[in-house]
Amino acid sequence: MRTNRKMKLKFVIAMCLLAGLTANSSAKLNPRQVSLKGVRALTVDVVCSQDAKEAGLKEQDIRENIVKQLEETAIKIMPGQLWGTVPGRCRLKVLIKVYRPSDLKTFIYNLKVCFVQTVTLERNPEAKIDAVTWELAWLAHGSKNRLTEAVPANLKIMTDNFIRDYRTANSLSGEPSGTNARNTVSVTAPQGQIRSGIAARYKYVSSKNSQVFHSPQCRSAKRIKPENLVGYNSRDEAIQAGKRPCKVCKP
Ligand SMILES: [Zn+2]
Incomplete structure (x- = not known):
């Protein structure tokens, strides 16, 4: 029983180290x-x-x-x-x-x-x-x-x-997370997941610099910088905003 607990503890520590390593290596702060x-x-x-x-x-x-x-x-x-x-x-x-x-x-x-x-x-x-x-x-x-x-x-x-x-x-x-674990x-979370979080809220997306709107899955939609992303809940809403449907994804 005791060894089992020790194993568990070792596993948790290993996972924490791994998480720390990936966080440090994958992200560069802008x-x-x-x-x-x-x-x-x-x-x-x-x-x-x-x-x-x-x-x-x-x-x-x-x-x-x-x-x-x-x-x-x-x-x-x-x-x-x-x-x-x-x-x-x-x-x-x-x-x-x-x-x-x-x-x-x-x-x-x-x-x-x-x-x-x-x-x-x-x-x-x-x-x-x-x-x-x-x-x-x-x-x-x-x-x-x-x-x-x-x-x-x-x-x-x-x-x-x-x-x-x-x-x-x-x-x-590198500070302990304590209160905000x-x-x-x-x-x-890779950029893609965060994007899909934004995209998931809307049925259609566009760049604020473009006249075209897309389905969130469209390749062009995925290239839109997060800070330029705007979303619409309906086709009508996008069209009313002066946007036209993408010829590739045909939203
Ligand atoms: Zn498209």
Whole structure:
């Protein structure tokens, strides 16, 4: 019985070592991810344009959703008025702009999730500047009656991107995971799995720089950079957004 337990322990240790090795060898942090390393607390600010508010979007509700999402990580969320006391003055700024074209059935909206912190200049370390070190911006169209669902849904995906980069950056720092053991689970997830996570939410996808929409399985769809990916729940929605179906995957 005792040897059995020892074997089990050895096995667990071996698996941990293996997981650590693969995490270290397979991932190279990009500068955006590096900038999230060691962040322990931040504030969340949500700013809606006047048109966004008139369209029914509420800053407070959107903020609550994002805070709830971030609370699944080890990041501590501080009240907005305390941002000056947060180490590195870290904050997540969420900007929502809605434009109303003359055709009142559709909206164009611009979503930005920026991570801002105080940085120093290489040539002058005395200089301390608040800079955006991680950013994701999406421009999308949507039908008027779906705007109040589409915006939070897209912001959720954008926040997921932030959380993914945060986890990647912080699991590589080699510190024990203790309180956030589940954070390490996603570390070794290859890009493809994360993509399919995004793609799985939508029946159709497109690049924000392209006029063509695809089924998520299309080879062209898989080449779209995550930061450019936009999704649609129906063909109509994609067409209404000014996109035409791909000639290869014929979505
Ligand atoms: Zn296609």
